[in-house]
Amino acid sequence: MLWLLLPFVYLFKCTTTQFAPAPPVETPLKLKVGLLIPKDDPDLAPKMGYRRTAAAVSLAFDRILYEQMLPSDTNFTIVWRTEECQEITSAGLSFELLEKEDVDMLIASPCNEPAMITSTIGASFNRPVFLWGATTSGEFSQMQRFPTIATVVPNTFDMALTICTMMQEFDWQKFALIYTNTETKGEKCGYLQQDIEKATDVLFGCTISYKRRVVDWHDDRLNTTLEQVKHNARVVVLCFDRLADLRQFLLKIHDHGMDNEEYVYILPDVSSNPSDRLNFYKDLSLNPDNRDNDALQVAKRTLLLDSSLISEIKFKNFSEQLLRRMDEYPFYCRQECSKEVNASTFAALLHDTTILWGLTLNHTMSRNKTMYRNGTQVALNAAGIEFEGMTGTVNINGNSTRDTIYSLSGFDKTNNLQVYMKFIMNERQVVSLSILF
Numbered sequence: 103m104l105w106l107l108l109p110f111v112y113l114f115k116c117t118t119t120q121f122a123p124a125p126p127v128e129t130p131l132k133l134k135v136g137l138l139i140p141k142d143d144p145d146l147a148p149k150m151g152y153r154r155t156a157a158a159v160s161l162a163f164d165r166i167l168y169e170q171m172l173p174s175d176t177n178f179t180i181v182w183r184t185e186e187c188q189e190i191t192s193a194g195l196s197f198e199l200l201e202k203e204d205v206d207m208l209i210a211s212p213c214n215e216p217a218m219i220t221s222t223i224g225a226s227f228n229r230p231v232f233l234w235g236a237t238t239s240g241e242f243s244q245m246q247r248f249p250t251i252a253t254v255v256p257n258t259f260d261m262a263l264t265i266c267t268m269m270q271e272f273d274w275q276k277f278a279l280i281y282t283n284t285e286t287k288g289e290k291c292g293y294l295q296q297d298i299e300k301a302t303d304v305l306f307g308c309t310i311s312y313k314r315r316v317v318d319w320h321d322d323r324l325n326t327t328l329e330q331v332k333h334n335a336r337v338v339v340l341c342f343d344r345l346a347d348l349r350q351f352l353l354k355i356h357d358h359g360m361d362n363e364e365y366v367y368i369l370p371d372v373s374s375n376p377s378d379r380l381n382f383y384k385d386l387s388l389n390p391d392n393r394d395n396d397a398l399q400v401a402k403r404t405l406l407l408d409s410s411l412i413s414e415i416k417f418k419n420f421s422e423q424l425l426r427r428m429d430e431y432p433f434y435c436r437q438e439c440s441k442e443v444n445a446s447t448f449a450a451l452l453h454d455t456t457i458l459w460g461l462t463l464n465h466t467m468s469r470n471k472t473m474y475r476n477g478t479q480v481a482l483n484a485a486g487i488e489f490e491g492m493t494g495t496v497n498i499n500g501n502s503t504r505d506t507i508y509s510l511s512g513f514d515k516t517n518n519l520q521v522y523m524k525f526i527m528n529e530r531q532v533v534s535l536s537i538l539f
């Protein structure tokens with residue numbers, strides 16, 4: 103329970119660093135954003151790579167001006183540096199952007215470890231750092247450790263608390279946890295597993311009865327895993343970072359006859375992509391195995407627990423605009439970006455974190471015009487902000503992190519997803535729960 107007591111003690115102590123004096127406020131206001139972003143890593147590029155995400159920042163600038171969050175003559179500049187979620191590269195580039203480029207705000211790498219490094223360096227300069235992408239670690243809500251950050255990314259600790267609340271709500275005593283955890287950057291299941299452990303440590307009535315990481319796909323090992331599940335649980339949380347792996351496991355569940363009414367499978371954040379959420383049980387490859395029906399039998403026993411529901415129609419429009427903006431100032435990515443057909447859903451978080459910065463500056467500058475790059479002050483001012491973003495309603499709590507609204511859905515008779523329930527977080531507690539069916 104120590105983590106409950108720590109935050110306030112250090113809040114002010116750690117922020118007294120050697121600040122460079124704030125530059126005088128120019129009119130018109132000039133703001134420079136430093137963006138750290140992956141580009142060519144084959145695992146990261148499709149999910150959160152530059153070509154499919156960067157112009158989300160431009161679209162957010164447009165909205166900041168259009169909604170008059172900042173003066174209409176504000177001059178925004180973006181400087182970006184490529185880092186493939188590497189800690190060392192990220193550290194060097196954070197220094198470069200803060201010192202040489204003298205940016206007013208940093209958007210950190212979309213992966214947990216490098217974002218933590220940028221957040222620490224940002225704190226030592228007392229410059230604001232905003233987070234996006236897969237920076238899902240619950241540690242970002244420790245304000246004494248990261249006093250200058252604000253984030254719109256739902257974190258896995260809140261997800262874990264929500265899973266426990268759900269277990270209590272349905273009076274399910276214990277559950278099994280099956281997950282993958284590869285070395286691939288930007289994947290979340292390993293973090294979720296750690297945070298579920300932490301949550302079950304502090305909450306009574308939330309017990310893991312069996313836990314297994316799927317390391318390989320040897321038949322005998324999977325058979326053992328499933329037999330163990332059979333002996334230990336009827337509620338199973340499945341976290342697979344790749345949809346193909348999830349489907350393969352669903353088929354195994356079917357083969358073992360574990361797709362009857364005795365079992366329930368909880369899938370935390372299957373995908374933020376609406377069509378993937380609907381089709382995760384289908385084999386969309388060129389050589390389909392014709393087993394979609396088997397996988398569907400299991401899918402009908404699943405409940406999807408999602409931290410954000412991106413509206414398909416809104417996202418389509420956003421995606422088209424984003425790709426168009428990649429071709430223009432300042433990215434001019436015409437040739438290089440010509441192969442992209444749509445934006446990544448992570449771009450929605452990049453957009454929302456930039457909007458959050460705009461709103462935070464509005465609050466900060468309304469009080470004191472010179473404070474706009476005082477990271478501590480900017481992060482404090484993020485508290486309590488609420489807006490409608492590309493990832494749904496964004497609510498920021500007292501720790502400058504997001505209070506997420508989780509939706510629980512399942513397949514109805516016509517194989518469409520229905521939202522059954524919502525869990526609303528408030529400062530690390532699920533405070534309200536609405537039942538929609």
Ligand SMILES: *[C@@H]1O[C@H](CO)[C@@H](O)[C@H](O)[C@H]1NC(C)=O
Pocket residue numbers: 169170171172173463464465467468
């Ligand atoms: C903050 O936003 C409000 C409402 O859009 C606007 O009236 C005000 O001028 C903004 N403040 C600054 C400092 O731009």
Ligand SMILES: *[C@@H]1O[C@H](CO)[C@@H](O)[C@H](O)[C@H]1NC(C)=O
Pocket residue numbers: 132177178179
């Ligand atoms: C914005 O600032 C940059 C850098 O100072 C400058 O090159 C650019 O011309 C400015 N843009 C506008 C529209 O004033």
Ligand SMILES: *[C@@H]1O[C@H](CO)[C@@H](O)[C@H](O)[C@H]1NC(C)=O
Pocket residue numbers: 321322325357358
């Ligand atoms: C694993 O279980 C499946 C389904 O029960 C069975 O068909 C298969 O032979 C088993 N494999 C091994 C290696 O035991």
Ligand SMILES: *[C@@H]1O[C@H](CO)[C@@H](O)[C@H](O)[C@H]1NC(C)=O
Pocket residue numbers: 419420
């Ligand atoms: C797409 O978004 C733009 C900017 O937000 C808006 O002006 C436009 O009406 C939207 N188009 C559709 C079809 O929703």
Ligand SMILES: *[C@@H]1O[C@H](CO)[C@@H](O)[C@H](O)[C@H]1NC(C)=O
Pocket residue numbers: 375377378443444445446447
């Ligand atoms: C982008 O397009 C690809 C290929 O058409 C599709 O598989 C994917 O679901 C789309 N992604 C989004 C976020 O719409």
Ligand SMILES: *[C@@H]1O[C@H](CO)[C@@H](O)[C@H](O)[C@H]1NC(C)=O
Pocket residue numbers: 469470471472473
């Ligand atoms: C704004 O903040 C600066 C730096 O902390 C301080 O010197 C100044 O007095 C403040 N101005 C107002 C109007 O509070």
Ligand SMILES: *[C@@H]1O[C@H](CO)[C@@H](O)[C@H](O)[C@H]1NC(C)=O
Pocket residue numbers: 121476477478479
């Ligand atoms: C930055 O903001 C913090 C928190 O409000 C304040 O304690 C500190 O004096 C500010 N620093 C400067 C240089 O204004």
Ligand SMILES: *[C@@H]1O[C@H](CO)[C@@H](O)[C@H](O)[C@H]1NC(C)=O
Pocket residue numbers: 105106109243244499500501529530
């Ligand atoms: C901040 O997070 C800590 C746990 O890391 C929690 O105990 C505390 O209640 C949170 N404070 C606020 C204001 O959300």
